[in-house]
Amino acid sequence: MTGRVTERYNPRVEEPRWQKAWDEAKTFVVRNDDQREPYYVLEMFPYPSGRIHMGHVRNYTMGDVLARYMRAKGRNVLHPMGWDAFGLPAENAAMQNKVHPKSWTYANIEAMRKQLKSIGLGIDWTREFATCDVEYYSQQQKLFIDMLREGLVTRRKSKVNWDPVDMTVLANEQVVDGRGWRSGAIVEQRELNQWAFKVSEFAEELLEALDTLDQWPEKVRTMQRNWIGKSEGLRLLFELSAPYKDFTSIEVFTTRPDTIFGASFIAISADHPLAKALSDQPAVAAFIAETHRQGTATETIDKAEKLGVFTGLHVNHPVKPGATLPVYVANFVLMDYGTGAIFGCPAHDQRDLDFARRYGLPVIPVVLPEGADPEEFEVEAEAYTGPGRAYHSEFLDGLDVDAAKKKIAEYFAQRSVDNRPQGVVETNYRLRDWGVSRQRYWGCPIPVIHCENCGTVPVPDKDLPVVLPEDVTFDRPGNPLDHHPTWKHVACPKCAGPAMRETDTMDTFVDSSWYFARFTAPHADTPTIPGVANNWLPVDQYIGGVEHAILHLLYSRFFTRAMKKSGHLNIDEPFKGLFTQGMVVHETYKDQAGEWLSPADILISGGDNRTAVHAKTGAAVEIGSIEKMSKSKKNVVDPDEIVRTYGADTARWFMLSDSPPERDVQWTEAGIEGASRFLQRVWKLVGDAAELLAQPAGEPDMSDAETAAIRRLAHRTVANVGTDLEGLRFNRAVAQIYELANGLTKFTATTVAASTPGRVGALDEGVSRLIQLVAPMMPHLAETCWAALGKSGLVVDAPWPAVDPALLMDSSVVIPVQVNGKRRGEITVPKGSANDLVEKEALSLEAVARMLEGKSPKKVVIVPDRIVNVVV
RNA sequence: GCGGGCGUGAUGGAAUGGUAGACAUACGGGACUUAAAAUCCCGAGGGUGUACACCCGUGUGGGUUCGAGUCCCACCGCCCGCACCA
Numbered sequence: 014m015t016g017r018v019t020e021r022y023n024p025r026v027e028e029p030r031w032q033k034a035w036d037e038a039k040t041f042v043v044r045n046d047d048q049r050e051p052y053y054v055l056e057m058f059p060y061p062s063g064r065i066h067m068g069h070v071r072n073y074t075m076g077d078v079l080a081r082y083m084r085a086k087g088r089n090v091l092h093p094m095g096w097d098a099f100g101l102p103a104e105n106a107a108m109q110n111k112v113h114p115k116s117w118t119y120a121n122i123e124a125m126r127k128q129l130k131s132i133g134l135g136i137d138w139t140r141e142f143a144t145c146d147v148e149y150y151s152q153q154q155k156l157f158i159d160m161l162r163e164g165l166v167t168r169r170k171s172k173v174n175w176d177p178v179d180m181t182v183l184a185n186e187q188v189v190d191g192r193g194w195r196s197g198a199i200v201e202q203r204e205l206n207q208w209a210f211k212v213s214e215f216a217e218e219l220l221e222a223l224d225t226l227d228q229w230p231e232k233v234r235t236m237q238r239n240w241i242g243k244s245e246g247l248r249l250l251f252e253l254s255a256p257y258k259d260f261t262s263i264e265v266f267t268t269r270p271d272t273i274f275g276a277s278f279i280a281i282s283a284d285h286p287l288a289k290a291l292s293d294q295p296a297v298a299a300f301i302a303e304t305h306r307q308g309t310a311t312e313t314i315d316k317a318e319k320l321g322v323f324t325g326l327h328v329n330h331p332v333k334p335g336a337t338l339p340v341y342v343a344n345f346v347l348m349d350y351g352t353g354a355i356f357g358c359p360a361h362d363q364r365d366l367d368f369a370r371r372y373g374l375p376v377i378p379v380v381l382p383e384g385a386d387p388e389e390f391e392v393e394a395e396a397y398t399g400p401g402r403a404y405h406s407e408f409l410d411g412l413d414v415d416a417a418k419k420k421i422a423e424y425f426a427q428r429s430v431d432n433r434p435q436g437v438v439e440t441n442y443r444l445r446d447w448g449v450s451r452q453r454y455w456g457c458p459i460p461v462i463h464c465e466n467c468g469t470v471p472v473p474d475k476d477l478p479v480v481l482p483e484d485v486t487f488d489r490p491g492n493p494l495d496h497h498p499t500w501k502h503v504a505c506p507k508c509a510g511p512a513m514r515e516t517d518t519m520d521t522f523v524d525s526s527w528y529f530a531r532f533t534a535p536h537a538d539t540p541t542i543p544g545v546a547n548n549w550l551p552v553d554q555y556i557g558g559v560e561h562a563i564l565h566l567l568y569s570r571f572f573t574r575a576m577k578k579s580g581h582l583n584i585d586e587p588f589k590g591l592f593t594q595g596m597v598v599h600e601t602y603k604d605q606a607g608e609w610l611s612p613a614d615i616l617i618s619g620g621d622n623r624t625a626v627h628a629k630t631g632a633a634v635e636i637g638s639i640e641k642m643s644k645s646k647k648n649v650v651d652p653d654e655i656v657r658t659y660g661a662d663t664a665r666w667f668m669l670s671d672s673p674p675e676r677d678v679q680w681t682e683a684g685i686e687g688a689s690r691f692l693q694r695v696w697k698l699v700g701d702a703a704e705l706l707a708q709p710a711g712e713p714d715m716s717d718a719e720t721a722a723i724r725r726l727a728h729r730t731v732a733n734v735g736t737d738l739e740g741l742r743f744n745r746a747v748a749q750i751y752e753l754a755n756g757l758t759k760f761t762a763t764t765v766a767a768s769t770p771g772r773v774g775a776l777d778e779g780v781s782r783l784i785q786l787v788a789p790m791m792p793h794l795a796e797t798c799w800a801a802l803g804k805s806g807l808v809v810d811a812p813w814p815a816v817d818p819a820l821l822m823d824s825s826v827v828i829p830v831q832v833n834g835k836r837r838g839e840i841t842v843p844k845g846s847a848n849d850l851v852e853k854e855a856l857s858l859e860a861v862a863r864m865l866e867g868k869s870p871k872k873v874v875i876v877p878d879r880i881v882n883v884v885v
Numbered sequence: 886g887c888g889g890g891c892g893u894g895a896u897g898g899a900a901u902g903g904u905a906g907a908c909a910u911a912c913g914g915g916a917c918u919u920a921a922a923a924u925c926c927c928g929a930g931g932g933u934g935u936a937c938a939c940c941c942g943u944g945u946g947g948g949u950u951c952g953a954g955u956c957c958c959a960c961c962g963c964c965c966g967c968a969c970c971a
Contacts, residue, residue: 021923232889232966239888239967246971267971280971319969345969355971363886364969443970562966671897671909679897683910690923691909697924748899748908755908829904834952836904860938874951880903884951 022696024660028793032133040809041135043091045534045545052088053549054080055529057557057565058095061121061143062102065128067597067642067680068558070652071668074790075594075741076556077134078669081789082738084135085813091549093532094129094136096122096143099150100521101179101195103455108487114455115483118145128653132661133792135809140535144524145455149531151478152540153523154460158471159579161461165211168469172349173448175203180490181452182207184520187564208459208517209446212571216241216442219570228590230675233562240563242443244268247422248352250430251279251328254337258290262431263328263340266351266441270425271417272358274406275379277369279328279340280321280355284348291324297342304344319368320344331425331435332407343368351441359396366396379405380414447568449520454485454493456518464505464512473506479514492516525565526572529555529587541581550582551589554741559593566591592741595677597668599648601637609647610634613654617682639679650680662791663689669743669790692794695754695787699798701761702780706802710777711770720775723760726753727779728820734786735813743790750786757783777802782814830855831882832864840881848875855881 035041056076059069073094080092096118103114110117122143129136142149160166174183178198182205187194212219220241223234246268253261263279281288283304292298300322321343330336338356345364346355359369360378369376378392380401387404403409403417412420425436450459458479460472472479482500485493494500494516505512527540533549534542569587576582602610602625610627615634617625625634642649655664667688672678715721730753737746757779764772781802788795788808799808822844828851829839837860842851852873855861861883872884 230889235889236966242967242970244970265971269971343969345971347970350970352971357971362971364971367969441970559965673898676891676898681897681910684897687910693923744898744908751908827904831903831952834903834950839904872951874903876903880952882903882951 022693022794022797024662024692024793025657027797028131028133028656028661031793031796032130034796034807035135035809038807040807041092041137042139043089043137045548047089049087049089051091051549052080052083053091053552054083054554055091055093055532055552055556057555057561058097058525058528059125060100060102061096061098061118061125063121063124065125065652067650067652067668069129070132070664071597071678072556072558072594073129073132073134074665074668075592075674075743076554077136077665078738078743078789079554079556079741081135081792081809082735082813084809085785085789085811086735087812091532092134092136093140093535094134094138095141095528095532095535096125096145097521097525097528098122098143098145099456099518099524101181101453101455104453104487104493107455113483115145118143118455131656132652132665135792140532142528142531142535144457144521144528147478147480148536149528150457150524151480152531152537153457153519153527154472154478155474156527156540156576156579156581157519158460158474158477159581160210160575161471163575163579165214165575165578166208167211167446168206168208170204171207171209171448172202173205173207174200175205177201180492182448182450184448184522184564205450207448208450208461208515208519209448210571210575212447212567213442213444215571215574216243216444217440218574219444219567222570222586226586226588226591229588230559230591230593233559233566233591233593236562237567240444240567243440244442245438245440246270246351247418247425248437248439249273249331249356249425250433250435251331251338251356252430253340254327254329257287257326260287260290263287263354264352265354265356266439267356269358269361269418270421270436271403271406271409271412271414272361272379273332273356273421274403274409275358275360275377276330276338276356277359277375277377278357278365278372279338280343280346280357280368281340282346282348282353283342283344285342285346285353287354288324288342291326291342294324296322297324300342300344304342319364319371321368321372323372331428339374341368341372349445350443360392361396361398363396363398366392366394377405379403379409447520447571449523450517451520452492452495452516453518454481454487456521457524458494459515459517459519461515462503462505462512463515464508464510466510467505467507467512469515470505470507470512476506494518522564522568523572526568527576529569530573530576530582539581541576543581543583546581547583550584551586554590554592555588556592556594556741558596562593592674594674595672596641597680598639598677599642599650599680601640601646601648603635603637604632605635609645611647612650612682641677642680655685659685659689660692660793662794663692666692666747666791670747671744673744674741691751691754692791694758695783695791695794695798698754698758698761699780699784699801701765702757702776703801703803705761705764705768705773706777706780708768708773709770710773713775713778714769714771717769717771719760719763720772723756723779724775725820725823726756727782728816731782731786731814732816732821735816738789746786747790750783753779753783753786784808785811785814826878828855828878829880830858830861831880832861833885834882837861837864844878846877848877851875851877851881855883 054076056072080090084090098118103118106117107114174188176183176193176196176198178196183193188200191200193200220243223237246266247270249265250262283301292301321341324340326340327337330338357365359366359376361380376392381387381390381404382399382401400414403412409417422436422438426434428435460479462470464470482497485497487493501514501516503512503514529552530541530546533546573587602615604610614628615625616628625636627634640646667685713720713724730749733749734746764776784795784798795808824844825841826844827839827841829836838858840854842854870883870885874882
């Protein structure tokens with residue numbers, strides 16, 4: 014259908030039409046046995062809250078552009094979608110609205126799938142699943158049992174973070190500033206029987222492999238490194254001067270054994286067994302109680318003072334015979350790191366110094382900074398933690414910190430206390446095992462049965478899956494599974510005696526720790542088909558929010574290793590490339606009463622001094638700060654509304670323009686209008702071009718300057734947009750496309766004025782390339798344009814256009830000429846001109862001659878084809 | 886406190902150590918129109934000047950270099966993450 018296109022492009026008609034066409038052609042259905050090189054692009058799957066938001070649009074558009082581009086480049090592209098569908102909100106909805114979590118969740122999925130489809134994502138929907146599908150979580154139960162068999166899961170009584178509002182356990186990663194990450198309630202400590210994945214067994218591996226993830230943001234790798242928190246040091250025994258109850262020694266962990274000669278006290282945690290034993294002393298008991306109260310109530314830890322209480326006990330100084338050190342219970346020593354006890358060296362640790370100053374303990378410097386005078390050097394208010402040489406340290410004197418650490422470790426290894434070596438070199442990690450038991454209904458049941466005779470028994474394969482019962486009630490707090498009258502009562506698989514099902518379900522982070530692998534064979538009756546999974550994985554490009562930098566990504570990295578160990582995968586890292594995209598932000602608005610107002614309710618006027626009024630009342634509105642879109646601040650823009658008004662392509666284009674993808678993008682009315690204008694401009698350009706293309710086309714005539722220029726521009730743009738898309742630099746790709754569109758618009762006008770077959774040929778080439786470049790980002794518009802240009806097939810199936818390298822190079826170059834580093838003019842010379850010719854040309858410039866004032870230049874720097882710098 | 890990142894026109898932002906401000910938005914002027922919208926064309930970092938042109942300019946101050954937004958040092962400011970981790 015070539016010919017005059019006069020009407021405005023109408024996305025409401027075109028978008029559903031092309032979505033249907035792709036659907037019917039099964040365009041995005043991908044086969045595992047396809048022989049082309051695989052490419053796996055994945056965006057973090059959504060929680061089915063009920064509606065998509067602009068953040069989703071941005072996230073999934075980015076992935077879609079990459080997927081469509083890679084497809085055009087000839088790769089077999091896997092681009093699936095699923096639902097992270099278990100979790101508390103469904104239970105909360107059940108309690109508030111008397112609706113079953115299952116029907117609530119699946120209704121939400123239904124609604125959101127429709128929304129996602131409306132933005133034209135090239136998804137293989139045949140692979141869709143929700144983590145709450147029995148088909149999915151039953152495989153997860155198999156994984157759990159396999160991991161149990163491999164010794165990667167344990168059950169132990171442990172101190173847990175208890176969220177008193179959500180009535181469930183939280184992982185350390187889910188406690189933020191002492192509060193539950195969802196409820197915001199202050200977290201309590203409780204002792205419970207817990208299932209835990211042994212993440213810490215992989216601590217070293219997880220740390221070291223970070224170095225191989227060179228396509229991850231440095232920021233995320235650093236965060237994970239810090240979270241794993243490796244520190245190398247010494248476990249050191251201090252002998253009590255006199256035994257106390259069962260205690261004869263105190264074991265500490267230190268990374269600075271080289272400062273042992275500067276030790277002036279021992280401090281133990283309020284949770285240390287010795288502290289508990291000492292709590293028959295009223296002062297100690299009171300202090301422990303106070304510390305516990307502070308521990309959870311204080312949010313600003315750095316303001317908390319270093320406090321302690323003397324226990325009356327002393328230890329023998331390990332390197333100063335006859336000397337002793339006092340033992341304190343102190344509030345700044347943590348039980349769950351190291352051994353729960355430290356030795357204090359105030360001169361070289363700030364916390365120890367604060368503590369020593371408060372309690373009048375000695376401050377003995379034992380590390381001398383380079384160049385400092387040993388007679389003069391003193392520690393006043395600040396501890397010295399830098400490098401230097403040991404002094405006041407007898408046999409360590411003169412050694413640097415590292416050498417002193419080594420020597421003192423050897424020294425303590427030779428000595429013994431309590432019939433064991435006094436010092437043992439040890440590596441400590443901050444990373445803990447991952448407690449996954451949750452006392453909730455809407456999660457994957459842990460497939461284990463508790464029998465009084467046989468202990469914990471895994472559910473046998475033939476009895477899997479353990480399916481969630483549907484007849485549960487939510488009328489009282491706690492775990493509905495536990496309240497269910499019959500579900501938990503079963504016969505022991507081993508002895509057939511009466512037994513109880515585990516009623517805890519798994520943390521929902523388990524569900525998202527392996528879904529990327531499941532997408533490779535989503536309906537297999539094993540968790541994965543290893544051959545298939547190994548072919549697709551690792552995910553080539555994973556895209557999502559940085560808020561998952563630790564939790565989800567670390568757990569997935571652990572799971573990948575666990576699945577390798579249990580034979581479900583044979584790769585080490587799940588995500589080869591990681592991209593963390595920025596948020597979608599929007600201005601906020603408040604009325605005079607201080608109430609938040611939605612952008613839809615206000616009118617904005619003025620250019621530089623923008624003012625806002627209420628759309629209905631006309632009352633003045635205050636324009637506030639730019640914030641992440643959130644319901645509470647009402648600064649949200651509904652994707653449905655945008656798709657209805659402007660179409661999906663416009664929304665997609667705007668999300669990709671302007672802001673670099675890793676940064677926040679500000680949603681503005683002007684921005685979406687601008688995107689919409691460009692879409693119509695492309696449509697108009699195609700209409701004008703299509704009319705010209707009805708005339709006979711010929712070989713482009715490169716001797717025509719304008720023809721040559723437009724062809725160069727088109728080929729250069731194809732090359733640049735390709736590299737930009739591969740690097741996810743969408744904003745740059747957009748800018749390049751604007752330039753090509755601007756160039757083609759002008760060229761079309763001149764071709765209308767003076768049409769030749771050669772120009773028509775060049776126009777055809779340029780416009781069809783433009784449409785192909787636009788296609789990954791505005792796929793619907795591109796299809797309509799492709800058809801209007803009379804091209805056959807769908808543009809989505811057209812291979813990425815080839816670039817003629819000869820057209821990337823100009824025959825002549827414009828070289829700027831600087832004098833003393835300041836640009837004074839430019840010369841145009843044939844590409845690759847010899848330096849002496851370039852120098853002659855440059856020096857003959859009038860501006861250069863004027864600066865030289867008749868003198869000859871000191872030096873002329875010539876970078877071939879780039880720049881000339883004349884030094885006077 | 887520790888770690889990471891960032892600072893460029895009115896705004897979002899471009900710029901392998903090589904013409905700073907591409908591209909877009911907002912703005913101003915013009916064309917078209919009875920008018921408006923839409924569309925198209927032109928202008929635009931600051932300053933001096935009639936013009937050719939010149940001076941200043943990427944948070945601040947130094948340095949390396951023929952040449953620095955980019956590299957190095959120090960400082961200021963903002964953002965993010967972790968945080969009594971011994």
